Amino acid sequence: MSAKIYAGVIASFSLLFAPASWAAIKEYHLNIDQGMVNITGKSVKRMTVNGKFIAPLLEFEEGDEAVIHVHNQLKDQDTSLHWHGLLLPGLMDGVPGFNGFKGIQPNGSFEYRFKVRQNGTYWYHAHSKGQEQDGLYGALVIYPKGKQPVAQHEKADRDYVVMLSDFHETNSDQIMANLKKSAEYYQNQRETVGDVWQQVKQKGLKATWQDRSMWNQMRMLKTDLSDVTGYTFLVNGKTPQQNWTGAFSAGEKVRLRFINASAMSFFDVRIPNLKMTVVSADGQPVQPVAVDEFRIGAAETYDVIVEPKQVHYQIEAESIDRSGFAIASLQRDTVAPPAQIEMPKARPRALLTMQDMGMDHGTHAQMDMKDMDHTAHKPMSTDHLDHTAMKMSDMDHSSHDSMGMGKMNDMHQQQMTSQHENVKAESVQGWANASTPIGHKALQYAxxxxxxxxxxxxxxxxxxxxxxxxxxxxxxxxxxxxxxxxxxxxxxxxxxxxxxxxxxxxxxxxxxxxxxxxxxxxxxxxxxxxxxxxxxxxxxxxxxxxxxxxxxxxxxxxxxxxxxxxxxxxxxxxxxxxxxxxxxxxxxxxxxxxxxxxxxxx
Structure with missing residues (x-):
């Protein structure tokens, strides 16, 4: 027997008969570099790990000794990795300038080594400049010891990561430079004239006028749900058209580990016709909650158990500014998936309210406006409105000439009922309003x-x-x-x-x-x-x-x-x-x- 094989056998036996206190060592090598990637039909330079966009799934068992060798092959910039949600020594947390960690220099390496003290769904990402946005992120799953479920209700036949992220054709440095130029650089979802009519219809002209005056005074946009637009939303690095698919067999339970690894996006997540049972939040087990949908903020994770009965289901994660979806599929393993996905219809985009500003009924009591500098926001006159949704010539203004405002209010209400019903879906008010269908349950923190x-x-x-x-x-x-x-x-x-x-x-x-x-x-x-x-x-x-x-x-x-x-x-x-x-x-x-x-x- 050669010395090499003999040594390997000895090592295997040592692990087999090792005392419980000896942890299994789980080792990874991650080579961080840049390469050309084509997600949207245009080739752009992005971060790669081991030659791929995005970073690989890392898997551990509770009790393992994690050893992760990170090699910085970038020519001109430092890098770092942070293990999001993991309990570990400060030096291993991976934030440059904290706990003596200086980042990983070009052509340098760093060995992250720590005892895995927990189980659950987590993720990892760069903590250097905008590298996270540019593709340096991946999923990290820690199974309970022996892969036994934490509780009976968590038993599943299949286990999939569903990692949501936002991809931009513009690199992170340029996005930041654009935002510094103007906080409104990406605000292309202005209110339309139709939105104003909807508000008049719902609240009357006087209340609408007061509300608009206050927003003008603050020089802020009600549509400011997302600072950055123009994203393509991905599931496990795949576009809706590429349609990441998880297979299942009849009668199986499936665990879906949702991770919001996006730089700037919140999502409303649902699987039409399939109830989800939430069993974990941020990697930590919770008492089961049956829901139809949930909102997930950047960096949060939720695990759900589903019991698919149909042949095919579509996982739909809609960005809260309603600019797009991350789409994936669950598919019975005996049936070929559909040739192409169906893009769902967007839900109405919510408009921010005074309550979202910490104010109630127009009072400034809860929030001192002078502490905020809003000068970048131009007054919300008609230049904030998108007139393309509605042609003013289609409206009959002849009866307005000699009317007072009170009569105008009644007239507008009648006219809008007949003429503008088809202009826009009913306006949705308030950040938290996800337009959840009546009778459906959306997860709440409570x-x-x-x-x-x-x-x-x-x-x-x-x-x-x-x-x-x-x-x-x-x-x-x-x-x-x-x-x-x-x-x-x-x-x-x-x-x-x-x-x-x-x-x-x-x-x-x-x-x-x-x-x-x-x-x-x-x-x-x-x-x-x-x-x-x-x-x-x-x-x-x-x-x-x-x-x-x-x-x-x-x-x-x-x-x-x-x-x-x-x-x-x-x-x-x-x-x-x-x-x-x-x-x-x-x-x-x-x-x-x-x-x-x-x-x-x-």
């Missing part, structure tokens, strides 16, 4: 309950208030009024129980992500049942709170997971330190990474 009791149910000892805001003129996003480079780190004592209070003073939703630890979302459940989350969506004008046991020492990033919001400043450092050590780690963020490592693009 539905989530931890599957197992929370080990720490102490009330919070103190509260950390984090106000989320922005200056639109320079496309700058802030936490507590400061961008990352100007902010003092947040300080927490090791073992302390704190409440994170996210107050959204902006008109955009922010998926707020905490590295290194799970938060317990305060969603109306008893403390023992609160769900664990690594990312919480804070809707426009709303406040969301979460409890945190600071049980991981280190410097942890806390930031909005919309890439260009983080890049433009909506990020801070949360330092968890033993009381005696706090003096040694308290430094302003200026001393941390370079602008490049902090993802800022200038």
């Amino acid at each position: 539905d989530l309950k931890s599957l197992t009791p929370q080990p720490d149910t102490r009330p919070a000892e103190r509260e950390l208030v984090i106000r989320l805001g922005g200056t639109m003129e320079r496309y700058m996003w802030t936490m507590n009024g400061k961008k990352f480079s100007d902010a003092e780190p947040l300080q927490v004592k090791f073992g302390e129980r704190i409440r994170l209070k996210f107050i959204n003073d902006s008109m955009m939703a922010h998926p707020m992500h905490l590295h290194g630890m799970f938060m317990q979302l305060e969603n109306g459940q008893a403390a023992i049942d609160m769900p664990n989350k690594h990312t919480v969506v804070v809707p426009p004008g709303q406040t969301v709170t979460a409890l945190l046991t600071a049980d991981e020492l280190g410097e942890w990033a806390i930031h909005c997971h919309l890439l260009y919001h983080m890049s433009a400043g909506m990020m801070n450092k949360l330092i968890v330190a033993n009381v005696d050590d706090s003096k040694t780690v308290n430094q302003p963020n200026e001393t941390a990474p370079s602008e490049g490592a902090r993802h800022a693009h200038h």
Whole structure:
């Protein structure tokens, strides 16, 4: 027997008879480079891992020793990888300028090595400049020990990752430069004249006039649901036309692991004619919730169990600005899939309301407008309206000449009923309104309950208030009024129980992500049942709170997971330190990474 084979046999036997404390080593090599990719019919240079766009699925079992060798083959830029949602030592978290990690230089390598302490659906992505948008992201699945399901209701015959992402033909540096030029650069979904008529019809002329005046005063757009448009939405790196397909056999249960790996997109996810049972949120098991659809913010994950009965189903993830779909299929394995997919009809796009601005009935009480600089938004006169949806010549204006406003109101209502019903679907008001069909159940945060009791149910000892805001003129996003480079780190004592209070003073939703630890979302459940989350969506004008046991020492990033919001400043450092050590780690963020490592693009 050759020495090489003999050594291999010995190694195999060692693993076979190893004590339980010896973890299996699971090793990967990831080569990060750039290459030409063609997703939309146009070849563009994007990030590749091991020569492919997108990065590969990494699989582990709880208890494994993960060893991931990352080789930076880029010629001219640093890179990094962050293991999103994983509990690990600070140095392994992969954020340049945190915990002594300096990023991975060109032609350099870094070995990530950590014990896998959990199971569930997670993902990984770059934390350097805009590399995540440009393709440096992948799914990461950790199976329970021995691949046994966590609970009986989680048993499934098939297991698929459904990773949603947004692909742009423009590279991330240029997108950021465009946003810096004008926060409205991508706002091509302005309100139409039809939208105004709908509002008059629903609320009357006076209320419409007051509402418009207030939006004019703020110089803001009601249609500002997404900062960036022009995306093609992908499932596991495939376009709707390429139609990623998961097979199933009759009578099988299928687990679908949904990951929102997009840079800037929220999705409303549904599988027409197929109920979904949510069993996990952000990788953490929850008590089963049967739903017809769910909204998923950037960086969130949800696992669902489905029991397909038909031959074919279409998975439909619609972006909340209604600009497109990520599409995939579930297909009975004995039947050939349809020749082409059917693009679903878009649901109505919601218009933001004063409630989304943190105001009720036109009062500014809940939000100080002078804290926000809206000068980039031109007053919302008719130049904000898209007149293409409706020809003004089609309207009969003859009766308006001598009428007062009150009569005009009645007249408009009558005319619109007869003439403009077909112009546009009924306007949908409010960020949270997904146009869920009547009788269908959409998942709410309040539905989530931890599957197992929370080990720490102490009330919070103190509260950390984090106000989320922005200056639109320079496309700058802030936490507590400061961008990352100007902010003092947040300080927490090791073992302390704190409440994170996210107050959204902006008109955009922010998926707020905490590295290194799970938060317990305060969603109306008893403390023992609160769900664990690594990312919480804070809707426009709303406040969301979460409890945190600071049980991981280190410097942890806390930031909005919309890439260009983080890049433009909506990020801070949360330092968890033993009381005696706090003096040694308290430094302003200026001393941390370079602008490049902090993802800022200038």
